[in-house]
Amino acid sequence: MFDVGQLDIKYVQGVGPKRAEMLNKELNLYSLHDLLYYFPYKYVDRSRLYYIHEIDGNMPYIQLKGEILSFETVGEGRQRRLIAHFSDGTGVVDLVWFQGIKYLLQYYKVHTEYVVFGKPTVFNGRINVAHPDIDPSGEISLSTLGLHPYYNTTERMKRSGLHSQALEKLQRHALALLKEPLPETLPPYLVSEHHLLSLDEAIRNIHFPQNPELLRKAQYRLKFEELFYVQLNILRYTKDRLRKFRGLRFEHVGEIFNTFYAEYLPFQLTGAQKRVVKEIRRDVGSGRQMNRLLQGDVGSGKTLVALLSMLLALDNGYQACLMAPTEILAAQHYETITRFLEGMNIRVELLMGSVKGKKREAILRDLLTGEVRILIGTHAVLEDTVQFASLGLVIIDEQHRFGVAQRAKLWGKNTCPPHVLVMTATPIPRTLAMTVYGDLDVSVIDELPPGRKPVQTIHQFDNHRASLYAAIRRQIAEGRQIYIVYPLIQENEKMDLKNLEDGYEQVCAEFPHCKVSKVHGKMKPAEKEAEMQRFVTGETQLMVATTVIEVGVNVPNASVMVIENAERFGLSQLHQLRGRVGRGADQSYCILVTSYKLSEDTRKRLEIMVQTNDGFEIAEADLKLRGPGDLEGTQQSGIAFDLKIADIARDGQLLQYVRDVAARIVDEDPMCSKPENVLLWQQLQALRKMHVNWAVIS
Numbered sequence: 036m037f038d039v040g041q042l043d044i045k046y047v048q049g050v051g052p053k054r055a056e057m058l059n060k061e062l063n064l065y066s067l068h069d070l071l072y073y074f075p076y077k078y079v080d081r082s083r084l085y086y087i088h089e090i091d092g093n094m095p096y097i098q099l100k101g102e103i104l105s106f107e108t109v110g111e112g113r114q115r116r117l118i119a120h121f122s123d124g125t126g127v128v129d130l131v132w133f134q135g136i137k138y139l140l141q142y143y144k145v146h147t148e149y150v151v152f153g154k155p156t157v158f159n160g161r162i163n164v165a166h167p168d169i170d171p172s173g174e175i176s177l178s179t180l181g182l183h184p185y186y187n188t189t190e191r192m193k194r195s196g197l198h199s200q201a202l203e204k205l206q207r208h209a210l211a212l213l214k215e216p217l218p219e220t221l222p223p224y225l226v227s228e229h230h231l232l233s234l235d236e237a238i239r240n241i242h243f244p245q246n247p248e249l250l251r252k253a254q255y256r257l258k259f260e261e262l263f264y265v266q267l268n269i270l271r272y273t274k275d276r277l278r279k280f281r282g283l284r285f286e287h288v289g290e291i292f293n294t295f296y297a298e299y300l301p302f303q304l305t306g307a308q309k310r311v312v313k314e315i316r317r318d319v320g321s322g323r324q325m326n327r328l329l330q331g332d333v334g335s336g337k338t339l340v341a342l343l344s345m346l347l348a349l350d351n352g353y354q355a356c357l358m359a360p361t362e363i364l365a366a367q368h369y370e371t372i373t374r375f376l377e378g379m380n381i382r383v384e385l386l387m388g389s390v391k392g393k394k395r396e397a398i399l400r401d402l403l404t405g406e407v408r409i410l411i412g413t414h415a416v417l418e419d420t421v422q423f424a425s426l427g428l429v430i431i432d433e434q435h436r437f438g439v440a441q442r443a444k445l446w447g448k449n450t451c452p453p454h455v456l457v458m459t460a461t462p463i464p465r466t467l468a469m470t471v472y473g474d475l476d477v478s479v480i481d482e483l484p485p486g487r488k489p490v491q492t493i494h495q496f497d498n499h500r501a502s503l504y505a506a507i508r509r510q511i512a513e514g515r516q517i518y519i520v521y522p523l524i525q526e527n528e529k530m531d532l533k534n535l536e537d538g539y540e541q542v543c544a545e546f547p548h549c550k551v552s553k554v555h556g557k558m559k560p561a562e563k564e565a566e567m568q569r570f571v572t573g574e575t576q577l578m579v580a581t582t583v584i585e586v587g588v589n590v591p592n593a594s595v596m597v598i599e600n601a602e603r604f605g606l607s608q609l610h611q612l613r614g615r616v617g618r619g620a621d622q623s624y625c626i627l628v629t630s631y632k633l634s635e636d637t638r639k640r641l642e643i644m645v646q647t648n649d650g651f652e653i654a655e656a657d658l659k660l661r662g663p664g665d666l667e668g669t670q671q672s673g674i675a676f677d678l679k680i681a682d683i684a685r686d687g688q689l690l691q692y693v694r695d696v697a698a699r700i701v702d703e704d705p706m707c708s709k710p711e712n713v714l715l716w717q718q719l720q721a722l723r724k725m726h727v728n729w730a731v732i733s
């Protein structure tokens with residue numbers, strides 16, 4: 036970093052100790068460097084002056100040149116305001132202030148020329164501009180009349196006068212402190228190869244663009260640099276890890292895998308499953324440790340891929356472990372896998388918190404001797420008492436519930452870290468995966484097993500219940516089962532529970548000849564399990580539940596998913612819920628029930644759900660609608676939020692581009708020894724020190 040950049044922010048003209056404290060606390064800005072890297076969130080073109088007679092109430096902002104004819108103070112208490120009648124000779128507007136009246140009266144004079152800028156509103160036929168920017172026209176030169184930066188500020192800052200305009204002034208003072216151009220943070224060859232602005236030009240133009248073209252170039256340069264270093268960090272880290280850690284080598288495909296494949300596999304693998312199994316085989320046979328993310332929509336058949344991978348481990352003399360986020364899911368995996376392996380004489384055990392005493396002791400003992408070959412479980416498998424004879428492969432189902440620290444813990448269970456396969460049904464847009472799970476290789480199952488009919492999705496307003504219930508009745512008559520899901524948002528559990536109870540009673544009344552299950556998060560696990568089981572076995576026809584059924588539950592006979600208050604769910608959650616149906620051969624339906632009043636965003640979400648079943652398309656749309664901060668999977672990483680200027684949703688192409696640039700550099704300079712790259716590695720070191728998150732990627 037440049038030296039003058041380290042200057043304490045309080046020494047920037049116009050800051051001082053009090054404002055410095057405010058900037059520290061509110062925006063986390065401590066130095067001149069921090070300030071210069073606090074970028075505007077938008078720009079407004081102030082190159083044009085309007086005449087008052089041109090103004091209508093729909094303009095986003097106007098800029099006028101004229102003089103104040105007179106001042107007037109009206110109203111009492113909170114209504115008290117100062118009005119300045121302002122004219123440019125073509126008409127009169129009222130400038131209105133609710134605060135700082137004393138100061139304004141002192142500072143601004145009648146019959147002096149000012150440039151006024153703000154948003155006009157038309158009220159009772161008069162034009163108002165509330166809290167306008169107002170400057171003596173002599174102080175506004177042509178050069179400051181171009182694109183104006185707008186900075187985000189907080190309520191506290193605004194209250195003490197540190198609004199966007201004040202920050203703009205501080206940025207001017209900050210730039211004035213730079214006696215020399217800012218030192219470059221990218222090597223000259225990258226700057227010229229990719230036609231980038233110099234850092235100095237970029238920083239100056241990002242705050243005060245000389246013209247729109249330079250603004251675009253400044254943004255490009257800064258986004259390039261930001262994304263480039265994120266990628267360089269991840270790729271460097273991965274490369275170094277590969278060098279440091281050998282991986283277990285699963286040399287051959289042996290008897291267990293082949294026997295299972297030839298004699299026990301109940302169906303043909305899909306093309307996508309075959310491809311992914313091949314990718315995994317290549318990884319585990321390469322002699323380097325596998326770190327792979329397996330993405331596949333609900334029902335795409337990830338479990339089978341997991342099982343085949345585990346059999347590979349077994350064939351090479353290693354044990355395998357499969358970890359799931361809940362007991363229900365772990366138990367379901369255990370059941371599925373023991374059923375697949377029936378007759379093959381492979382010992383599989385299930386370990387969870389509820390497994391205690393003699394049973395637990397036996398499992399732990401036989402893990403150590405290697406007799407237990409596949410262990411399936413919850414977090415319980417992470418405990419220190421769980422020791423393996425030779426753990427070769429760890430599979431984590433539903434990644435986002437497990438943090439980085441837990442993955443690391445599993446590594447420790449063998450002297451040579453086991454291969455890791457992470458499975459998720461939450462499709463993560465490619466761009467996000469590259470950043471959040473940037474050190475993982477990614478496999479995708481993008482094909483459903485044959486014979487599945489795509490779920491048909493329908494949006495229905497909640498006053499059309501009669502036809503909804505009629506449709507459900509028809510499905511039940513055909514022997515199908517129905518889910519009815521209510522939202523559960525933690526802040527308001529009581530109300531949600533009431534919703535669920537009311538819904539349950541209504542359903543019971545509406546379907547008197549049916550049995551109805553009810554499941555929610557407040558029930559004891561055993562109770563919940565028992566109730567779920569009643570639905571799984573078909574004893575109950577309807578399941579009224581909260582989102583606890585979201586992950587994992589598999590009832591192929593269920594053909595309708597009704598989602599109540601669908602407006603309260605996010606896209607990926609709706610998609611997950613929809614994945615609970617359409618698992619059998621029958622046509623299935625997902626019915627999104629909402630009230631009439633919907634926001635624009637909600638309308639879009641529902642439209643997307645109705646239009647597509649493609650999880651990746653939905654994830655991309657979700658990313659665009661919500662931004663990366665809210666998406667599952669980004670929380671532990673933090674990286675996606677740290678970005679100051681790039682936007683993972685919008686800059687996907689650039690991200691891919693800089694990733695390739697970074698990958699070439701890491702390949703060509705594996706030991707960081709090329710002189711032209713010295714600056715890169717220094718910069719990376721500095722960034723790793725600055726960003727806590729950068730050091731902890733998986």
Ligand code: ADP
Pocket residue numbers: 302303304305308331332333334335336337338339460484485589
């Ligand atoms: P998920 O990816 O959601 O974990 P599962 O592994 O639970 O999906 O698979 C969903 C269902 O599809 C299971 O009943 C499974 O047995 C079945 N299945 C998996 N692969 C195939 C295949 N190649 N052909 C037919 N059915 C399959």
Ligand code: MG
Pocket residue numbers: 337338432587
């Ligand atoms: Mg699964």
